[in-house]
Structures are given as structure tokens and as C-alpha cells.
Amino acid sequence: MPRENKTHSFKRSTIALLLQASLATGAVMSMQATHAAEPAAAEAKTYAIAAGPLGAALSTFATQAGVLLSFDPVATQGKTTSGLNGTYRLREGFEVLLQGSGLAVRQESDGSYSLTIAQEPKASAENTLPEVRVKASREVNMSSAMTEGTGSYTIGSMRTATKMDLSIRETPQSVSVITRQRMDDQAMYTLNDVVKNTVGLTVSKWGDERPQFNSRGFQLNNLMIDGLPIFYEEAALSTGLLSQYDRVEIVRGASGLMEGVGSPGGSINxxxxxxxxxxxxxxxxxxxxxxxxxxxxxxxxxxxxxxxxxxxxxxxxxxxxxxxxxxxxxxxxxxxxxxxxxxxxxxxxxxxxxxxxxxxxxxxxxxxxxxxxxxxxxxxxxxxxxxxxxxxxxxxxxxxxxxxxxxxxxxxxxxxxxxxxxxxxxxxxxxxxxxxxxxxxxxxxxxxxxxxxxxxxxxxxxxxxxxxxxxxxxxxxxxxxxxxxxxxxxxxxxxxxxxxxxxxxxxxxxxxxxxxxxxxxxxxxxxxxxxxxxxxxxxxxxxxxxxxxxxxxxxxxxxxxxxxxxxxxxxxxxxxxxxxxxxxxxxxxxxxxxxxxxxxxxxxxxxxxxxxxxxxxxxxxxxxxxxxxxxxxxxxxxxxxxxxxxxxxxxxxxxxxxxxxxxxxxxxxxxxxxxxxxxxxxxxxxxxxxxxxxxxxxxxxxxxxxxxxxxxxxxxxxxxxxxxxxxxxxxxxxxxxxxxxxxxxxxxxxxxxxxxxxxxxxxxxxxxxxxxxxxxxxxxxxxxxxxxxxxxxxxxxxxxxxxxxxxxxxxxxxxxxxxx
Known part of the structure; x- marks a missing residue:
């Protein structure tokens, strides 16, 4: 096996990746402009959205209507809707779904939509309160951050890296999430399936039933379940079918603040x-x-x-x-x-x-x-x-x-x-x-x-x-x-x-x-x-x-x-x-x-x-x-x-x-x-x-x-x-x-x-x-x-x-x- 030029290899790869990152950033900015340019759908469409959690229904409606709707999931936590069945224009559909929720929609300057607190009708214009934007704080309760029903491949916040409820952008480490929607789309049934599809992670084996999870060149030897660390024993521990989990969060790099002792490669929650x-x-x-x-x-x-x-x-x-x-x-x-x-x-x-x-x-x-x-x-x-x-x-x-x-x-x-x-x-x-x-x-x-x-x-x-x-x-x-x-x-x-x-x-x-x-x-x-x-x-x-x-x-x-x-x-x-x-x-x-x-x-x-x-x-x-x-x-x-x-x-x-x-x-x-x-x-x-x-x-x-x-x-x-x-x-x-x-x-x-x-x-x-x-x-x-x-x-x-x-x-x- 010829000796590799490690320094040159690393530099070449770094330069190549920085170029790829620049291209990716440009693509994202282009897509963002595309998002902003999309007009609100004015024509009537036929919908069949089931009664149930309000947040999931709103996401489904926005996707089918072809508009961008942004809201904090906590704003809809605990709220339900009677659903939407029939032919509606965009505004009509939002009104039916939000009926009785205390919320309303507002169109932003870029053409997207956001949720606001609905105003009570007043007798005169002088008594009308200015519109208040919804900004809910995140809760410690894990149920406030569920990915189920969102249809998304990402998440608003996680605690896996720092024990603080931070967004991915606010977390000073590499973190990934495999959401419920992605697990369903890819028919992932085991933790092996998740690791095989997570950025930067690989699966190696000692045996058919002894999987080893690797990140950044090292084996992961800890797991967390709902943020609580346990020792990973690949020979005996069964994490079970993924049907019991809402998502899998991954930290790449050492997570000593969460676990104290563990692998430098990262941790899986x-x-x-x-x-x-x-x-x-x-x-x-x-x-x-x-x-x-x-x-x-x-x-x-x-x-x-x-x-x-x-x-x-x-x-x-x-x-x-x-x-x-x-x-x-x-x-x-x-x-x-x-x-x-x-x-x-x-x-x-x-x-x-x-x-x-x-x-x-x-x-x-x-x-x-x-x-x-x-x-x-x-x-x-x-x-x-x-x-x-x-x-x-x-x-x-x-x-x-x-x-x-x-x-x-x-x-x-x-x-x-x-x-x-x-x-x-x-x-x-x-x-x-x-x-x-x-x-x-x-x-x-x-x-x-x-x-x-x-x-x-x-x-x-x-x-x-x-x-x-x-x-x-x-x-x-x-x-x-x-x-x-x-x-x-x-x-x-x-x-x-x-x-x-x-x-x-x-x-x-x-x-x-x-x-x-x-x-x-x-x-x-x-x-x-x-x-x-x-x-x-x-x-x-x-x-x-x-x-x-x-x-x-x-x-x-x-x-x-x-x-x-x-x-x-x-x-x-x-x-x-x-x-x-x-x-x-x-x-x-x-x-x-x-x-x-x-x-x-x-x-x-x-x-x-x-x-x-x-x-x-x-x-x-x-x-x-x-x-x-x-x-x-x-x-x-x-x-x-x-x-x-x-x-x-x-x-x-x-x-x-x-x-x-x-x-x-x-x-x-x-x-x-x-x-x-x-x-x-x-x-x-x-x-x-x-x-x-x-x-x-x-x-x-x-x-x-x-x-x-x-x-x-x-x-x-x-x-x-x-x-x-x-x-x-x-x-x-x-x-x-x-x-x-x-x-x-x-x-x-x-x-x-x-x-x-x-x-x-x-x-x-x-x-x-x-x-x-x-x-x-x-x-x-x-x-x-x-x-x-x-x-x-x-x-x-x-x-x-x-x-x-x-x-x-x-x-x-x-x-x-x-x-x-």
C-alpha cells in the first residue's frame, strides 16, 4: 500500500469542501429567494385534511396550498382543529382550520405567512389593539419538541449537546436529527438503519448482531434515551424497533458535558x-x-x-x-x-x-x-x-x-x-x-x-x-x-x-x-x-x-x-x-x-x-x-x-x-x-x-x-x-x-x-x-x-x-x- 500524502490530501479536501460549501450556500440563498417569490395561492383547491392536532393540520394545508407558513410549534401545542374537507381559497382554509384556536394568519412582505394572536372585534378603531406576534417560550417537557406530524426533516431545538434548549444554529457543535417523518419515508426500523443514513456516521460489525457505530474515526460507546445516558452494549442491549421513538438526535464530537465519560466520536440520543x-x-x-x-x-x-x-x-x-x-x-x-x-x-x-x-x-x-x-x-x-x-x-x-x-x-x-x-x-x-x-x-x-x-x-x-x-x-x-x-x-x-x-x-x-x-x-x-x-x-x-x-x-x-x-x-x-x-x-x-x-x-x-x-x-x-x-x-x-x-x-x-x-x-x-x-x-x-x-x-x-x-x-x-x-x-x-x-x-x-x-x-x-x-x-x-x-x-x-x-x-x- 503506497504511503499517502496526508497533509496535501487534507488541504486539497478542505479547499474542495470550502468550494462546495460556497456553492451550497449560494444554492440555499437562491432557494430562499424562490421561497420569497412564490405568490400566495389565490385559486380555490379541494382539501381532505383530517381533524386532529392543529400544528400538523396547518403544515399539511400550507404544503398542499403551495405557500410557506412559519410558526413556533409551541404556539399550537394542545390545540386541535376539526379539519378541512371541501373546496376553499387560501384565506378561507386558514380561517376554518384556526376557528376557535385564538390564532390567525398574517401575510409577510416576502409573501410567506405566519401565525399571530387573533384580535377580538372592537366597537371603534380607537379601541383596536395592535396585532401581537406569537412568540412562545420552549418548554422543558420533551413533548413540546416532537417531530411527529410536522412532516419535516429538521427540528426547532434540541438538548442533546448542552442540556440547554437551543436551536441547531445556536448549538456550538455538529448536531443532526433523524425525524419521525424521515424514518417513515425511508422505512427505517432499527437503530442500525438510522446510523447508516446519518451524516458522518458509519456502521461496522463484529458479528451480525454486534453493530458498532463510528463517528470521526472512533467508536461510539454511549447512548442516551430521552437525554439520560446509558452504556452501549452492542452484544446484549436491544434498543427495539423505532416505532417507539419520535426522533433520533446525534452529536458528532465529544459530548463530555452530557455524559462525563465517553467516546470522542459523539453520542446518540x-x-x-x-x-x-x-x-x-x-x-x-x-x-x-x-x-x-x-x-x-x-x-x-x-x-x-x-x-x-x-x-x-x-x-x-x-x-x-x-x-x-x-x-x-x-x-x-x-x-x-x-x-x-x-x-x-x-x-x-x-x-x-x-x-x-x-x-x-x-x-x-x-x-x-x-x-x-x-x-x-x-x-x-x-x-x-x-x-x-x-x-x-x-x-x-x-x-x-x-x-x-x-x-x-x-x-x-x-x-x-x-x-x-x-x-x-x-x-x-x-x-x-x-x-x-x-x-x-x-x-x-x-x-x-x-x-x-x-x-x-x-x-x-x-x-x-x-x-x-x-x-x-x-x-x-x-x-x-x-x-x-x-x-x-x-x-x-x-x-x-x-x-x-x-x-x-x-x-x-x-x-x-x-x-x-x-x-x-x-x-x-x-x-x-x-x-x-x-x-x-x-x-x-x-x-x-x-x-x-x-x-x-x-x-x-x-x-x-x-x-x-x-x-x-x-x-x-x-x-x-x-x-x-x-x-x-x-x-x-x-x-x-x-x-x-x-x-x-x-x-x-x-x-x-x-x-x-x-x-x-x-x-x-x-x-x-x-x-x-x-x-x-x-x-x-x-x-x-x-x-x-x-x-x-x-x-x-x-x-x-x-x-x-x-x-x-x-x-x-x-x-x-x-x-x-x-x-x-x-x-x-x-x-x-x-x-x-x-x-x-x-x-x-x-x-x-x-x-x-x-x-x-x-x-x-x-x-x-x-x-x-x-x-x-x-x-x-x-x-x-x-x-x-x-x-x-x-x-x-x-x-x-x-x-x-x-x-x-x-x-x-x-x-x-x-x-x-x-x-x-x-x-x-x-x-x-x-x-x-x-x-x-x-x-x-x-x-x-x-x-x-x-x-x-x-x-x-x-x-x-x-x-x-
Whole structure:
């Protein structure tokens, strides 16, 4: 592999991206002018808009009428409409929808429309009050920021990066959101689907059911659910089908202010659906390639006459085969939540979810290659695992949340969750003996519990004649792992990797009892944190904060006759955060941010003991734009991450005699890159989520061992992740008499990847198509065709004996949604 000119490569890519950003900015300004120039529709049209939430109905009406309507979602929160059925002119339609809401529309100078408070008729002109524009404050309650029903690919505000309710433009870090509408349009059913379609993120695998999420060259090892962090355990944790979530928010770059310890790559926040104040229900059914069937029932609404008690339940089930032999997925989800207004200022939420995944035929380690790393001439349906393998997961979650608003605009929130996960697997791995490929068989059972609680207060304060915002909080979380493992004694089977029927001949193993492997792990983290947003000038904001963490990791390991007890502990570990945002004008803001990284690790050194924690610094600067009243967000970011002590797996010959794996550190790694993203409504009826990422990571200091798989000093780090990634998905609702139709599609392209084992995957491009048809206010149908050109590719690679996985061939999904 020739040595790459890293500096020149980075400079060329940076210049190219700045040119692309300039073109994109020009395009956005052009589209903005197009928006402004669009005349209000004066002709009468026929509408069939169902009764229900006012905000969703207004958005639907504006889209079908071909006009731009801007409003804060909080202004319509809790308000309903009787719907619109018949032929109406624009003003007439607005009046019918807004009847009894206390709101009215106003046409702006650019031809767009906005909501105002309706005026009461007065007896004389002298007594007429001037019109008051609606400007509602955002609420702490997560239900005030739901994307459901908005039809949008972006969001007004999020808390995932700073614990403050800020718009994307106001947040001094790279953030993305996959909304409910986009999940529905792209037929995303799992978290894997979301990550694969998120700007800058990639999915790699240890096995069929062990996905790893990567950002900016590093693995993400934390998740948040409704902003509450939990440890991500890819082997056992089931996040369930996406039907229980309103959206997924993503932070790229270190999020130490939210989590204390974690990956420098970023964090993923899954935001649950919440009960609605009006009754609504829907049934979704789908059928697709490889006998992929899915059904979901979602019911929500008030449970008493006053609406102070509300509930929501979601039931989903998926049963699908695979393009690979023997492979199946069966997923079950049950989700329920109750929300009660204890007082006018206090809301209590209680909920639970259950997720079960049965995965017969799951491949433990992936496909093998020839010893020189070249791919085998085999069909994508070829399975190297016998049908008796499996990887089953089950997770049970209970959670509670209390929100309280004080009279001085301060708010308090306490949230807690308990997650219990189990995993049961039986699988095969591969090793080479002379020219033979020999099966290794293992069975493991994981029992993992997690407890997490977080309490915070936030609110405004005045200083030097200006209003600022503060957040104070405490958190505590505990994870307990109980792992056991077994393998057969004297098991022998030689696989012919070129024979599609060879794996089916493997005999079922008889495992050792009692289990020769056991591992008990307890991780405990306690934290206090604070952050402030200081309003120096109308156009200049500083966000500064930090947290102290007390962290302890205890492990008790038995592997055959080898015993090892490990403990790592740190106290008052400080993680700072700072971000500065400067408004260039009403549309664009420039920002810069930095934060420290601290991530203790549970990887064992040869002979025992834990390797040192990862430490480093995350730098970022960029420009963000908020267009069309927040309906479109754009961003351009440059980032650098300096990180020490990354884990590197050693050859098993370097481990202690009974150790199944051991690790060392990689010295120092630097990751640099550039990101460009566009999300939201780029023109009337036209939604888009798109972005480009260039990321180059290199070893700055050598480790004491050669780095397996990805190069050593002076070469790229993480060569099995692409340098360049472009992702785009878009939908457009046709105008006029064809407005029942929505069409769209997507493109994903990435550059080549490789490893030191000689395994290489060339760059590739995937094309997807989407078409949707709305029959009436209750029923719509959509068709998704993925990998339209049937590109043959590997979605991930690693070594000659593991980590190589075929990407999905061409496939389709037909989905019907019925609202009643």
C-alpha cells in the first residue's frame, strides 16, 4: 500500500469542501429567494385534511396550498382543529382550520405567512389593539419538541449537546436529527438503519448482531434515551424497533458535558414518543423482500375528561428472513407511557418497554477471505454459519420523569431509568490450520443491568442588564455485567468456504458444564455538572461549563484455570466545555468550541490489569445557517480530535495463557476533518437530508506493539473506515392535481477502505428510490426500493477470518399506514 500524502490530501479536501460549501450556500440563498417569490395561492383547491392536532393540520394545508407558513410549534401545542374537507381559497382554509384556536394568519412582505394572536372585534378603531406576534417560550417537557406530524426533516431545538434548549444554529457543535417523518419515508426500523443514513456516521460489525457505530474515526460507546445516558452494549442491549421513538438526535464530537465519560466520536440520543392531548391512533403494516413483514399499532390520547392524564401505547412486530441462508430476524416491541399533570406546574411521566430479538442463523464473526485478503468468489446468499447458531437479545426498561416549572421561569427535572438486558448466543468462529479452515464454537450468556438517574435545574438570571441561562445537575449510573461462556471439548469441523452446503454439515456441539468462562463487571459513575449561556451582546453568546466525575470499574474474571481481579478508580475527574457563537446576520452564525475527553476502558492488558483511560481534546469551528424560519438548517464544520491511549487488540499469542483477548494502547492519534450538512425544507413541498464528511485519522506517536489491522506510526489510523462519505435523501410532494403523490430517493457513496491483512473494499455508490401515494385523510401507501442498481459490496471489512459482511442486495418494502 503506497504511503499517502496526508497533509496535501487534507488541504486539497478542505479547499474542495470550502468550494462546495460556497456553492451550497449560494444554492440555499437562491432557494430562499424562490421561497420569497412564490405568490400566495389565490385559486380555490379541494382539501381532505383530517381533524386532529392543529400544528400538523396547518403544515399539511400550507404544503398542499403551495405557500410557506412559519410558526413556533409551541404556539399550537394542545390545540386541535376539526379539519378541512371541501373546496376553499387560501384565506378561507386558514380561517376554518384556526376557528376557535385564538390564532390567525398574517401575510409577510416576502409573501410567506405566519401565525399571530387573533384580535377580538372592537366597537371603534380607537379601541383596536395592535396585532401581537406569537412568540412562545420552549418548554422543558420533551413533548413540546416532537417531530411527529410536522412532516419535516429538521427540528426547532434540541438538548442533546448542552442540556440547554437551543436551536441547531445556536448549538456550538455538529448536531443532526433523524425525524419521525424521515424514518417513515425511508422505512427505517432499527437503530442500525438510522446510523447508516446519518451524516458522518458509519456502521461496522463484529458479528451480525454486534453493530458498532463510528463517528470521526472512533467508536461510539454511549447512548442516551430521552437525554439520560446509558452504556452501549452492542452484544446484549436491544434498543427495539423505532416505532417507539419520535426522533433520533446525534452529536458528532465529544459530548463530555452530557455524559462525563465517553467516546470522542459523539453520542446518540433516542427520544421516545409521548402521549398526545388529543386522541390519535394508527396502524402500520409492511411487506418486503425476503419475507419481511412488519406491523405496528400506536394509540395515544387523554385518559380523563380534563386531559390531565394521558397515555400512549405502541405494539410492533417484525418477522423477516435474509438474503443469506439460514438467517432470520424476529423482533417484538411493547411500549407504554402515562403522563399526568399533577398540578398546573408539575408533570409526572411513568413508562416501560419490552424488546425481544430472536436471530436464528446469526453469524458470530462474519465471512472469511483467502489468506492473502482477497474476497472469495461466492454468492451473497452464502452462509458460513450453520443453521443452529443464534444470537438472541431481550431488554426490559422502566423509566420515570418529573418536570416542574417555577414562577420565576426556572425549571426542574428528575429522570430515572432501569434497563435489564439478556443475551443468549451460540456461534462459530474461524481459524486456519495449514490450508484448512477450522470451526471454533462458543456459547455465551450475558445478563446486564443498568440504573441511571439525573436531576437538574435550569433557568434565566440577570447580570449587567442582560439575561443569561444556567444549568445545574447531578447524575448517577451503575452497570452490572454477569457473563458466562462455554465451548465444546474436542469439537472438530473443517469448513469448505467455497461450498454453500458445507456449513449445514457441521454437527451440533455438546458444550462443557459448568461454564469454564465467567466475568462479573461493575461500573459506577457519579457526577455533578453545570453550564451557563452568557449573553454578552445580542449577537454574541458564550456557553461554558464542566463536570466532575467519580468513576470505578471492578472486574472479576475466570477463564478456565486463569483468575484475575481488576479494579480501576478515579475521583473528581474534571471535564471542561466551552463554546462561542457569533451571529453574522439573521441567517448565519459562526461558532467555535472545545472540550476535554476522558474515557476509562475495560480492555485488559496481557496478563491482566486495565489499559489506561483514553484522554484528549476535541476542537471544532464552523458556520451554521437557519433559513425559512427554521424550516431548513445548514452547517459547515472543521474539527480536530487529539486522543491518547486508544485500545488495540493484540495477537492472542501475546496474551496470558488462558486469556481469550488482550490489548495495548496506540500512543497518540489525531483525527481531522470537515463536515457539510443540509436538513429540512429546501423549497416548498421539498424535504432533504444531505451531507458530506471528510475524515483523516493518523498515528502521531507509536505504541509499544504494531497496530493490528490499521497501520502503525506515520500511517492512517482506522483504515477500515472511509475517508469520504456522502449521504443524501430527499422527497418531494407533487403540486396541483398530483399532490397525492410524493416521490424521492437517496444516494450514499463512500471511498475505499482497507486493512493490513490485505482485505480491501473499493469505493461504492448506492441508489435508493421512494414513492408514496395518499388515498385520503386516513390511508397512505409508500414503496421503498433500496440498492436499486443491485451493487455487490461489503458493508464492513476487518481480517481474513472475521469482520467481513456483505451489504444488502436490491430489496423493496411496501408500507401502508392507516390513521383512525
Amino acid at each position: 433516542l427520544v421516545r414518543k409521548r402521549p398526545t392531548r388529543e386522541f390519535q391512533s394508527s396502524l402500520t403494516v409492511g411487506a418486503g423482500s425476503w419475507d419481511n413483514y412488519i406491523a405496528s399499532l400506536d394509540v395515544s390520547g387523554p385518559l380523563n375528561e380534563q386531559g390531565t392524564l394521558r397515555g400512549r401505547s405502541v405494539v410492533s412486530y417484525q418477522d423477516k428472513n435474509s438474503f443469506q441462508d439460514y438467517r432470520e430476524n424476529k423482533r417484538t416491541l411493547l411500549y407504554s407511557i402515562l403522563e399526568a399533570d399533577i398540578t398546573t406546574a408539575t408533570t409526572l411521566s411513568l413508562g416501560a418497554s419490552y424488546s425481544k430479538e430472536d436471530n436464528p442463523g446469526a453469524n458470530w464473526v462474519g465471512m472469511v477471505t483467502y489468506p492473502n485478503g482477497s474476497f472469495l468468489p461466492i454468492s451473497r446468499s452464502h452462509s458460513m454459519s450453520p443453521s443452529w447458531t443464534h444470537w438472541d437479545k431481550e431488554s426490559k426498561t422502566v423509566f420515570a420523569e418529573v418536570n416542574h416549572s417555577f414562577s420565576n421561569e426556572w425549571k426542574a427535572k428528575v429522570a430515572a431509568t432501569y434497563v435489564e438486558s439478556q443475551m443468549d448466543m451460540l456461534g462459530v468462529s474461524f481459524s486456519r490450520s495449514s490450508d484448512d479452515l477450522v470451526y471454533g464454537v462458543g456459547s455465551y450468556n450475558y445478563d446486564i443491568t443498568q440504573k441511571s438517574v439525573d436531576g437538574m435545574v435550569s433557568g434565566p438570571f440577570s447580570l449587567m442588564g442582560r439575561e443569561h441561562e444556567l444549568v445545574f445537575g447531578v447524575s448517577h449510573r451503575v452497570k452490572k455485567d454477569d457473563w458466562t461462556g462455554s465451548w465444546p471439548s474436542g469439537y472438530s469441523f473443517i469448513l469448505n468456504p467455497l461450498d454453500a452446503n458445507s456449513a449445514s454439515s457441521a454437527p451440533y456441539p455438546i458444550l462443557q458444564t459448568p461454564n469454564p468462562y465467567a466475568n462479573k463487571v461493575e461500573v459506577e459513575q457519579s457526577s455533578i455538572y453545570t453550564s451557563g449561556r452568557f449573553n454578552f451582546r445580542d449577537d454574541l453568546k458564550l456557553i461554558v461549563g464542566g463536570r466532575l466525575d467519580w468513576y470505578e470499574n471492578t472486574q472479576n474474571i475466570r477463564s478456565g484455570t486463569w483468575l484475575n481481579n481488576v479494579n480501576y478508580k478515579t475521583t473528581r475527574q474534571f471535564t471542561p466545555y466551552a463554546g462561542l457563537v457569533y451571529d453574522l446576520n439573521d441567517t448565519y452564525a459562526a461558532y467555535v468550541s472545545l472540550t476535554r475527553i476522558f474515557a476509562p476502558q475495560d480492555y485488559q492488558q496481557p496478563g491482566g490489569g486495565l489499559i489506561d483511560p483514553r484522554e484528549g481534546t476535541n476542537y471544532e469551528l464552523g458556520i451554521k445557517g437557519e433559513h425559512f424560519g427554521g424550516r431548513l438548517n445548514t452547517s459547515l464544520a472543521l474539527f480536530q480530535i487529539d486522543l491518547e491511549n486508544l485500545p488495540t487488540q493484540l495477537d492472542v499469542s501475546q496474551c496470558a495463557q488462558e486469556q481469550t483477548s488482550c490489548y495495548t494502547t496506540t500512543g497518540k492519534v489525531r483525527s481531522r476533518g470537515i463536515e457539510l450538512e443540509v436538513s429540512g425544507e429546501i423549497a416548498t413541498r421539498w424535504q432533504m437530508g444531505a451531507g458530506y464528511t471528510y475524515n483523516y485519522a493518523e498515528n502521531l506517536e507509536p505504541s509499544s506493539y504494531s497496530q493490528i489491522g490499521t497501520g502503525s506510526m506515520g500511517k492512517r489510523y482506522g483504515t477500515n473506515l472511509p475517508l469520504n462519505i456522502f449521504k443524501m435523501y430527499t422527497t418531494y410532494r407533487l403540486p396541483g392535481e398530483f399532490d397525492n403523490w410524493k416521490i424521492g430517493g437517496g444516494i450514499q457513496t463512500q471511498s475505499n477502505i482497507y486493512t493490513q491483512y490485505g482485505v480491501k473494499q473499493g469505493g461504492y455508490t448506492l441508489v435508493d428510490l421512494h414513492a408514496g401515494y395518499t388515498f385520503n385523510k386516513n390511508i397512505d401507501l409508500s414503496l421503498n426500493i433500496n440498492n436499486l442498481l443491485d451493487k455487490r459490496y461489503y458493508s464492513g471489512i476487518l481480517s481474513t477470518a472475521s469482520g467481513n459482511f456483505f451489504g444488502d442486495p436490491r430489496n423493496f418494502m411496501l408500507t401502508m399506514r392507516y390513521r383512525f
